[in-house]
Amino acid sequence: MHGNIGLTTFFYHAYRHTNNKEYEFIASKLLDKVFDNINDNIQINFEDGIVGIGLGLEYLIQNGFVKGNIDEV
Numbered sequence: 001m002h003g004n005i006g007l008t009t010f011f012y013h014a015y016r017h018t019n020n021k022e023y024e025f026i027a028s029k030l031l032d033k034v035f036d037n038i039n040d041n042i043q044i045n046f047e048d049g050i051v052g053i054g055l056g057l058e059y060l061i062q063n064g065f066v067k068g069n070i071d072e073v
Contacts, residue, residue, distance in 0.1 A: 003048075004030050005055075008060070009027075009060065011027035012027040012060065012063075012065040015027060027065070057070065057073060061073075
């Protein structure tokens with residue numbers, strides 16, 4: 001799962017810049033992969049853990065790439 005939030009952010013920005021739907025699709029699939037890999041054994045750290053995922057998700061929500069309430073997610 002290492003780096004998928006960063007890649008997700010990249011592809012959402014690429015989509016916004018080019019309006020190429022393929023980039024949005026890739027970003028969405030990467031985000032699904034991140035959520036699918038969250039489990040009870042996930043690290044707490046920033047680099048490859050729940051803190052990094054939370055920060056990345058907060059960024060995606062605040063910048064309008066995805067909809068959601070970070071307090072509920």
